[in-house]
Ligand SMILES: NC(=O)C1=CN([C@@H]2O[C@H](COP(=O)(O)OP(=O)(O)OC[C@H]3O[C@@H](n4cnc5c(N)ncnc54)[C@H](OP(=O)(O)O)[C@@H]3O)[C@@H](O)[C@H]2O)C=CC1
C-alpha cells in the first residue's frame with residue numbers, strides 16, 4: 001500500500017489557487033490549506049495504518065461451508081445457527097441436552113428450510129468433543145459459543161461452581177479448538193479459502209464486574225487464548241474472532257437474572273441489553289470480515305477501544321479510531337468506574353447499615 005503522495009497533493013492545491021488569480025491568495029489559500037491539513041491528519045495516518053494492520057483483511061465466505069456452533073441449541077448460539085443456515089452454510093450444533101438440540105434443529109428448519117445436524121457432547125469432556133467433531137466432519141467456521149454464567153460474590157460462591165464455570169467456558173473452548181484445528185488446517189489448504197475460529201466472550205471479558213470473578217476470569221482467559229492462537233494459525237489462513245456482547249435476551253440470561261446480585265445488574269446495565277438475533281448478526285458480520293475484536297453495541301465499541309491493548313486489528317478505520325480514541329476512552333472508562341464504585345459504596349453502606 002503506497003504512502004500518501006504528499007508533494008503531488010501540494011502541487012495540486014497550489015495549482016488550484018493559481019486558477020483564481022483575481023482573488024488574493026490568502027483568501028483562497030486558507031480554506032484549501034485547512035482542507036489539506038484535515039486530509040493530511042486523516043489520510044496520512046489511514047494510509048500508514050492500512051499498511052500496518054495485521055492479519056491482512058480477508059472475507060470469510062459462509063455459503064456452502066461447514067459452520068459448527070457449540071451451544072447452538074439455545075440463545076445466541078441458536079440465532080447463529082439460523083443466521084448461518086440462512087446464509088447457505090451447512091450447520092452443525094453441539095450441546096449436551098439432546099431434546100433441546102432436536103428442538104433447535106426443528107427451529108432452524110422452520111426458519112430456513114435447512115437441515116442442521118446436532119451432536120450431543122459436554123465440552124468439558126475432550127474425548128466426547130473429539131468424537132462429535134470427527135463425526136461432524138471438517139469445519140470451515142468454528143464458533144465456540146457455549147457458556148455458563150452463575151454470578152455470585154466469590155466469598156460466598158462454592159469453589160466447585162467456580163471450577164465448573166472455568167471448565168466449561170475456558171477449558172471447553174480449548175477442547176473444541178484442539179479437536180477441530182487439524183482438519184480445519186487441512187481443509188483451508190485444500191479449498192484455498194480462509195477459515196475462522198470464533199470465540200464468544202462477553203463485555204465481562206473486557207472489564208471485570210461485581211459477582212463475575214469466575215466468569216470474567218474465564219472470559220478474560222479466552223482473550224489470551226485468541227491472541228496467542230491467531231499467531232499460530234495465521235499462516236494457515238485461519239482467522240480468530242472474539243465477540244463481546246452485552247447482556248443478551250436468552251434463556252441463559254433469564255436464569256441468571258433470578259440470582260444475579262442487584263449491584264451486578266446496576267453495573268451491567270451500563271451497557272444495556274440486546275436481542276440474541278442482533279448479537280448473532282453482529283457476530284457473524286465480524287466473523288465474515290475476519291475482525292479480531294467484535295463489539296456488538298455502541299458501548300461495546302467504546303469498551304473495545306478502551307481495552308484494545310495489543311490485539312490484532314484487520315480494519316484500518318477501526319485502528320484509526322483506536323489510535324485517536326484510546327486516551328479519551330480511557331477517561332470515559334474512569335468515569336464509568338467512578339460511577340460503579342460510587343454505587344458499590346452506597347449499596348454496601350446501606351447493606352451494612354441495615355445489619
Ligand atoms: N446472555 C447473555 O447475557 C450473554 C451471553 N454471553 C455469552 O454468549 C454465550 C451464549 O450465551 P446464551 O445464549 O445466553 O446461553 P444459553 O444459556 O441460552 O445457552 C447456552 C448454550 O450452551 C450450551 N452449553 C452449556 N454448557 C455446556 C457444556 N458443558 N457443554 C456443551 N454445551 C453447553 C447449552 O446447551 P446444554 O445446556 O444442552 O449443554 C446451550 O446450548 C455464552 O458463552 C455466554 O457467556 C455473553 C454476553 C452476554
Ligand SMILES: CCCCCCCCCCCCCCCC(=O)[C@@H](N)CO
Pocket residue numbers: 149202203204207209245246247248253256267268269270271299300302303306329330332333336
Ligand atoms: C469506555 C468505557 C465504556 C464502558 C461501557 C460499557 C460498560 C460495560 C459494563 C459490563 C457489561 C457486562 C455484560 C456482561 C453480560 C454477560 O456476559 C452476562 N449476562 C452473563 O452472560
